[in-house]
Amino acid sequence: MDRLTRIPHLLMMTLRLPVLALLASLMLMLSSCSSYVQRIVVRSIGRIGEPIDPAPKMITTPILENTKLAVSWVGHATVLIQIHEKVFITDPLLTSAMGMLVKRYVEPGLNPALLPRVDFTLISHIHFDHFSYGSLDMLPKNGTLAIPLGALRYTPDFGFKDIKEMKPWDMIEEEGVQITAVPVQHFSGRYGLDNAWMTDLGYTGYVIEYRGYAVFFAGDTGYHPELFKEIGRRFKIDLAIVPIAPGSSSGLGSRVHTSPLGALEIFKDVGARYMLPMHYRTMFYGSDSNPSEPIDHLRRAAADQGLLERIIGLEIGEQRILF
Amino acid sequence: MKRLLIAFAFFGVVASARAQDSATGNRFGVWFPFQLIPNLTLYSSSAQSGFGFEWEVTPLLYSFGMNKQISPWYSLIVEPTARFTGSIELNAAGQIFTTKLGNSYFAYSGHVMAYVPLIERGEHLSLNLGAAIYRVADQSRVFKVAGISTIFGIAHFNIKHSPNPTTWIGSLEFRIF
Numbered sequence: 001m002d003r004l005t006r007i008p009h010l011l012m013m014t015l016r017l018p019v020l021a022l023l024a025s026l027m028l029m030l031s032s033c034s035s036y037v038q039r040i041v042v043r044s045i046g047r048i049g050e051p052i053d054p055a056p057k058m059i060t061t062p063i064l065e066n067t068k069l070a071v072s073w074v075g076h077a078t079v080l081i082q083i084h085e086k087v088f089i090t091d092p093l094l095t096s097a098m099g100m101l102v103k104r105y106v107e108p109g110l111n112p113a114l115l116p117r118v119d120f121t122l123i124s125h126i127h128f129d130h131f132s133y134g135s136l137d138m139l140p141k142n143g144t145l146a147i148p149l150g151a152l153r154y155t156p157d158f159g160f161k162d163i164k165e166m167k168p169w170d171m172i173e174e175e176g177v178q179i180t181a182v183p184v185q186h187f188s189g190r191y192g193l194d195n196a197w198m199t200d201l202g203y204t205g206y207v208i209e210y211r212g213y214a215v216f217f218a219g220d221t222g223y224h225p226e227l228f229k230e231i232g233r234r235f236k237i238d239l240a241i242v243p244i245a246p247g248s249s250s251g252l253g254s255r256v257h258t259s260p261l262g263a264l265e266i267f268k269d270v271g272a273r274y275m276l277p278m279h280y281r282t283m284f285y286g287s288d289s290n291p292s293e294p295i296d297h298l299r300r301a302a303a304d305q306g307l308l309e310r311i312i313g314l315e316i317g318e319q320r321i322l323f
Numbered sequence: 324m325k326r327l328l329i330a331f332a333f334f335g336v337v338a339s340a341r342a343q344d345s346a347t348g349n350r351f352g353v354w355f356p357f358q359l360i361p362n363l364t365l366y367s368s369s370a371q372s373g374f375g376f377e378w379e380v381t382p383l384l385y386s387f388g389m390n391k392q393i394s395p396w397y398s399l400i401v402e403p404t405a406r407f408t409g410s411i412e413l414n415a416a417g418q419i420f421t422t423k424l425g426n427s428y429f430a431y432s433g434h435v436m437a438y439v440p441l442i443e444r445g446e447h448l449s450l451n452l453g454a455a456i457y458r459v460a461d462q463s464r465v466f467k468v469a470g471i472s473t474i475f476g477i478a479h480f481n482i483k484h485s486p487n488p489t490t491w492i493g494s495l496e497f498r499i500f
Contacts, residue, residue, distance in 0.1 A: 095443075099475075100443070100446070100447050100474065100475070133443050133444040133446060134442075134443045134444075137444075152390065152392055152393050153389075153393060153402050153404070153405070154402060154404045155389070155390045155404075156388050156389055156390065156404060156408040156444045157388060157389055157390050157391060157408075158390075163390055163392060165392075190402075190403075190404070190475075191402070191403055191475055191476075191499075191500055192499070192500075193353070193354070193357055193499060193500045194350075194402070194500070196353040197349055197350045197352075197353045197354070
């Protein structure tokens with residue numbers, strides 16, 4: 001330590017190095033992410049200070065009486081599903097930012113304090129925008145948390161009644177509710193480096209079955225020509241909840257994200273009666289185009305294929321009773 | 324101190340090997356090469372400022388914030404969730420500090436640290452408290468450590484204090500996994 005005290009104070013180094021180090025750290029962090037994530041982070045940093053729009057609608061009565069199947073879109077991949085008396089929520093994202101840096105465009109369409117209970121909380125994968133610790137802390141804990149295989153190491157003690165870690169085709173059954181993890185095509189990891197060992201782990205879709213109704217939640221996925229047909233062969237699905245962004249305006253999307261056309265193919269492959277598009281409008285999805293473009297594109301494509309009346313396009317905060 | 328470091332490393336390797344399971348893929352094979360890349364540390368005291376590179380290893384960590392279905396004990400590979408959701412850890416590090424061109428020196432240290440989650444289960448902000456022993460130029464000094472961690476455990480700002488003679492050191496450390 002004596003040697004330490006002999007060395008003069010280097011003021012310039014003190015001033016410059018933290019800035020350089022911070023930039024180097026951010027560059028290193030970003031370089032380990034996909035170009036899609038890089039665009040989102042850079043765009044989000046540019047939005048610091050901008051206000052978040054209020055949700056177009058707000059869910060005032062999250063749990064309805066005498067309902068067979070109802071859905072509410074809270075924003076992004078967060079969907080509140082009610083089948084008879086059972087309540088499910090998918091990938092809850094109720095915070096103002098995703099992963100600390102990515103600010104949302106539109107506030108969530110649900111005040112979680114209005115939720116008296118959630119029977120099942122379903123997590124599709126461990127990315128920040130789908131597995132939000134702050135959002136899970138806002139939810140009632142009287143139900144079961146379902147997570148994909150590999151996610152247990154990323155799951156704090158939230159206090160849920162139970163946690164079920166599921167790999168594709170695993171099924172849990174509780175009080176007549178059957179939840180099956182189904183394969184989708186995405187990627188996982190949460191902190192960059194772990195992407196490398198979470199190659200076939202940490203992401204899933206789900207099929208919920210209860211009292212004669214079945215809902216498919218795709219989470220985040222790219223299109224795959226076989227996976228969704230297999231899901232369609234195994235289940236008689238009433239509602240498919242499918243992401244429609246980010247994706248190219250033409251084609252089926254990337255390997256890990258569907259475009260509106262890819263989402264429509266998934267809808268047809270699983271053979272569902274209705275489709276609820278999600279995973280758009282809520283944040284920056286990699287392009288500065290009109291935030292409503294994915295849903296407009298989906299509607300045009302669905303109309304061309306005679307499927308428009310089966311597309312349930314909800315506003316953020318809108319609730320719909322299907323049956 | 325050397326014996327202690329060797330014991331930590333040995334225990335860590337054994338414990339990590341035992342912790343491998345099919346649900347987490349080839350974690351060690353990916354993680355280990357990345358540990359050869361040092362963490363960047365910037366520091367400033369009343370006497371001097373500079374930067375350093377640090378190779379850090381966590382032989383043992385007890386997480387009290389994780390779900391009860393997994394073991395609270397971690398070794399070597401510690402997901403940031405496990406550390407910042409609340410934990411106590413032993414870690415050891417080797418550092419090369421540079422104050423100006425041509426003036427670098429080596430140090431090694433051992434730490435006992437506790438992490439207390441403050442925001443978003445500690446991913447956004449956690450409180451760091453602990454103690455460290457540094458050995459530099461054949462002299463050892465004990466420091467009390469307090470600070471914060473943010474950006475998913477990538478950035479750490481710590482203040483270290485040691486009496487006799489009173490020394491305050493502020494450090495900004497960047498750590499990836």
